[in-house]
Amino acid sequence: MALSVKFEHYAATAAVSPHGCWAALFLLVLSGCQSWTFTRDSELLVSSGKAETVETHAFALAEGQGMVGTLAAVDSQRDDTLSDLARHFGLGFTDITIANPGLEPWALADNQPVLLPVQFILPEAPRKGVVLNLANMRMFYYPRDQRVLTFPVGIGRDGWNTPLGLTKIVAKKANPAWTVPQSIHREHRLLGDPLPKVIPSGPDNPLGNYAMPLGFTGYLIHGTNKPYGIGMQVSHGCVQLYPEDVEVLFGQVSVGTPVRIVHQPYLAAWDRDMLYLEAHGPLEKWRGQDKKLQADARARLKKLAEEKNAVVDWVRVDAVLNRADGIPTPVLLDGPDLVALAADALKVRRPERLYGQPEVGELTDGDWSVVIGSLEGEMDAQKLAAMLNHLGPQIPARKVEKDGVFQVVAGPFKSAKETRIxxxxxxxxxxxxxxPIKPLANR
Known part of the structure; x- marks a missing residue:
């Protein structure tokens, strides 16, 4: 039986993805709780184009400026995934998958061009403190120095939605313990995975290393021990950031910083002499309002165009709204289309190793391991191995061919007990x- 068929029952409860049940399943597996220093480069070196570097997180902001960043591209290497590239280049999983709908996220080819949509229209909200746009799962922080810092986030899944409105950061906690809410206790008991009352700080703590409780009771901005859920609806309502991003935010904000949470799937702004539209599909909770949201977007474009006596290409507007790929696209007559934008994207250098990319240790005859068979073919085996390697914590896995049949072998594990777990x-x-496969000496 094909893996995509096995996983169909997950799709009904997970967010819709352009890549179907694989992404839906991975979303459920990742479900968790409610000075600028990077190990990776915060600026990306450009190999061709009109600039030497591309910024991904921090942007200078002029008065009235509505859009920041630039569209970029990178060539993948064999065994890269869209999750690996997203994390390294400051994007979330949804950011990069909707911008590259023709690519298999868990099995990229060597030298595969991948668009990096590190260009963002700012939400319509006061530029003070933190603004979180649920629709594109992105946070914008406005310090008092004419800059904006932006980070991808994981948010509440359907049924556990992150609330809208104005609140503030009420505390800051480094190395937090997590007191598990009763609702999450009940959910895990039903899954046969009971949790302790309190999970101490450490690798098993879904809050990660930093937590910032909000004025909305029970909701936090925090890190995660499952970083490949960033850019998805995976939490019980909390706002999650990559570990490296939450460390930056924690060092920048203070207790009392305002936090405004909005849902704006369609964003419009002038940049130089061009009017842009950035479109995302509304989240499930707001999907029934999509006609009104699109009508509001058209009214906003009409108003912005009239301010400069410009002519909107409404056929292109419809195409951008329907595509909903998160790429800011010109919508005036004779503006460049998506093909031209992609061709003109700045080509950035892929580093020798992507930040946080999982490593798979060598498996020897002296190690415990497990074998997963009954896979349809090589692609299913490659995708499953990639997903296991991107769990939190990782299950090291690799694709193996034996007698013309592809399997996934996971390990090494230290003991029979760990192997059973x-x-x-x-x-x-x-x-x-x-x-389970015993070490050779134990067989």
């Missing part, structure tokens, strides 16, 4: 049987 995780997360 990993087999149980694979069964509960993917509904696949994982057969």
């Amino acid at each position: 990993m087999a149980k995780r694979i069964k509960s997360s993917f509904d696949l049987e994982a057969t």
Whole structure:
């Protein structure tokens, strides 16, 4: 049976993705709780184009400026995933997948061109403190120095939606412990995965290393021990950031910083002499309002165009709204289309190793492991291995061919007990049987 068929029952409860059940399943597996220093480069070196570097997080902001950043592109290497590229280049999973709808997110080809939409129209909101736009799962922080810092986020999944409105940061906690809410206790008991009352700081804590409780009771901005859920609806309502991003935000904000949460799927702004539209599909909670939201977007474009006596190409507006790929696109007559934008994107250099990209240790005859068979073919095996490697915590896995049949072998594991735990995780997360393999000396 094909893996995509096995996973169909997850799609009804997960956010819709252009890549179907694989992304839906991965979203559920990642579900969790409610000075600028990077190990990676915050500026990306350009190999061709009109600039030497591309900024991904911090942008100078002039008075009245409505859009920041630039469209970029990079060539992948074999065994890259869109998740790896997204994290390194300051994007979330949804950012990069909707901008590259023709690519398989878990099995990229070597030298595959990948668009990096590190260009953003700012939300319509006061530029003070933190502004979080749920529709594109992106946070904008406005310090008092004519800049904006922006980070991708993970937010509440359907049924556990992150609330809208104005609140503030009421505390800052480094190395927080997590007191598990009763609602999450009940959910995990039903899944056969009971949790302790309190999870101390450390690698098993879904809050990560930093937490900032909000004035909305029970909601926090925090890090995560499952970084590949950033850019998805994966939490119980909390706002999650990559570990490296939450460290930056934690060092910048103070207690009392205002936090405004909005849902704006359609954004418009002038940049130089061109009017741009950035479109995202509304989240499930607001999907029934999409006709009104699109009508509001058209009214906003009409008003902005009239300010400069410009002529809007309404056919292109419809195309951008329907495409909903998150790429700011010109919508005036004779403006460049998506093909031209992609061709003109700044080509950035892929580093020798992407930040946070999982590594798979060598597997020897002296190690415990598990084998997952019954896969349809090489692509299913490659995708499953990639997803296991991107769990939190990682289950190291690789694709293996034996007698013309592709399997996934996960390991190394230290003991029979750890091997049984990993087999149980694979069964509960993917509904696949994982057969334990003893070390050669124990067979």
